[in-house]
Amino acid sequence: MAFDYDLFVIGGGSGGVRAARVAASQGAKVALAEESRLGGTCVIRGCVPKKLMVFASTYKHHVEDAKEYGWDVEPGAFNWKPFRKKLHAELDRLEGVYRKLLESSDVDIFDTRARLKDEHTIDVGEKTVTAKHILIATGGRPVRPDMENAHLGLVSNDMFLLEELPKSILIIGGGYIACEFACILHGLGVKVTIFNRKAAILRGFDDEARGLLQESMTARGIEIHTGTTISELAPVGEKPVIGGTGSDAASGVPPTEAEKLERNEKSDTDAKASGPVWIKASNGMEREFDHVFFATGRAANSDDMGLEEAGVKIGRGGAIEVDEYSQTAVPSIYAIGDVTDRVQLTPVAIREGMAFVETVFKGNPTPVDHELIPSAVFTQPELGTVGMTEEEAAEKEEIEVYCTSFRPMQSAFVDRDDRVLMKLLVSKETRKVLGCHIVADHAGEMIQLAGIAVKMGATKEDFDRTVAVHPTMSEEIVTMKEPVRTA
Structure with a gap:
């Protein structure tokens, strides 16, 4: 049969574009379809704009800090609008780059x-x-929780589109x-509160590392409530009263099912213009905020694509099942990529495209190969x-834990309490x-290089034989001589 x-690639994010270009370089006749913007989540509504905001x-x-180092400067107020304009100009430029790369590859x-x-x-x-x-x-998309008035909350895509x-x-x-x-907005002058239903932030990361990060975020002024979630949400002025909920609460008349459906099906554009909201927490606390931002999960973009009709198996959260x-x-x-829900990282999607x-x-x-993938969380600190x-x-297995926490030179000089953590986990048997x-x-920059050694199977003695670069924070990785504990 002639085709x-x-x-044919469906999706113009980093993984899809790379696969299309490399396949075309092998002489294949290739096409790519993208219903939104070339660049996908990472370039348009994820990694790139987020890092610029960081x-x-x-x-x-x-x-x-510069004042403490002798500079005669004063911090002024952050102006969102000119930054937002330049941010979107950069995203437009990058989208153009992706288009030119595809066109030059005859896709x-x-x-x-x-x-x-x-x-x-x-x-x-x-x-x-x-x-x-x-x-x-x-790829994937952020999702709102299944609750009344969820449309009033923002999701991550909205954060780059805020007018104010x-x-x-x-x-x-x-x-x-x-x-x-939370760290980005706090740094830009927003009063930030986090509700996390778990006992600590960043579930799945090392307990000691995430514990120090939570302490650092709290010390900087971010209000974190663990074991807490949101139970009710409404526009300010429509706060529920006994006998009713939603916009008819003042009269004690609950909204109809049709009204509930209409509210929860409103678009992201409605959310960005929703205005101040009232919330009630699971612990009974009531507060008002300018915005609520749901960072409660993502789903695969596999809906209404004819996949199941064609015989493709779909798993939890819409993820496409692959071998x-x-x-x-x-x-x-x-x-490939986030639509398969294996490892949701842009470089992984690119690697999967290359392997394909x-x-x-x-x-x-x-x-x-999904083993030993370095990653970074771009908080403050990272x-x-x-x-x-x-x-x-x-x-x-039995392990030795090498760990140190200290105030880095740059922070200590200005008498800031910021602390860093360096930690190695070593097999007692193999010493790997x-x-x-x-x-x-800059932990993201450091872990990229440490990741090479770990991926190669370096032992603790290999680290010990490496001469330290002094004075740096990262030198501690090769100067920890005795384990702080075994496990």
Whole structure:
């Protein structure tokens, strides 16, 4: 059978674009469809704009420190609007770069939604095309909780579109998105409160590292309530009273099911313009905030794509089920990135796309390696991590824990109480470093390099033989001689 394309990619994020370009470089005829903007979550509504906001949020802190270092400067007020304008100009530029990369690779671009008709046929707008192979790279999206008036809350996509910075915000959740935006907004002058239903933030990260980070965030002025979540939400002025809820509460008449449905189906645009809200917490506390921000989870973008009709299996949260080669239950259809809910990181999606091309177009079956992936949480201070947490390592085997926490030179000079953490987890039997965790400014930069050593299987003695770079924070990674405990 003759096909219009050798490969049709659905999704123009980092993973899909990389796979399309590399496949085209192998002589394949390739097309890509993106219904929103090229660049996907990372470039348009994730990593890139978030990191630029991280940079912006640190300058007040830098200016305050500069005074202590002898500079005659005063921190002024942050002006959101010119920053927002420049931010979106940069995102437009990057989207243009992605488009040019695809065009220069002779990839046909469809700026519209794509939907499968069968295992080789795709509806693209009003056109239908066929492809020998189909790659789904549609990513994920933030979701709101199933509660009344949830449409009044923001999600992460909205944070880059705000017309004005709020004076106060309540963040629901304790994962990396919640914590990163808490630090960003606090740094920009917003009064930030976090409700986290767990006992500590950043579930799944090393307990000691996340504990220090929580202490640091609290010390900087972020209000964190653990074991707490939101139970009611309403616009200010429509606070529920006994006998009623929602907008008819004052009269004691509860809203109809149709009214509830209409409220919860309102768009993100409605949320951005929703105005001040009243909330009631699970512990009974009542407060008012300019905005509520739900950072409570993400779902795969697999809805209404004809996937199940074509035979693709869908799992929890809409995730597409794939094997180690990113192949679905349908031999001609593959999936990579967040839509598969394996490891939700942009570099992982890119690696999966490269492995797909190696397997399908280069005849070199390449499983995706998801082991020992370094990652960073861009809080203030940052958290960098690779390998096992102490809790995971101790369950697997006997370990030695090498750990130090101290005030870095830069902070100590200005008498700030900021502390950093350097931690190595070492197998007693093999002496291999099983995990490395860093809480410090620029931890993301440090963990990238430490990740190479851990991935290569370096032992504690390999670290010890490495001469320290002095004076740096990271030198502690190679100067810890005695374990602080065994587990």
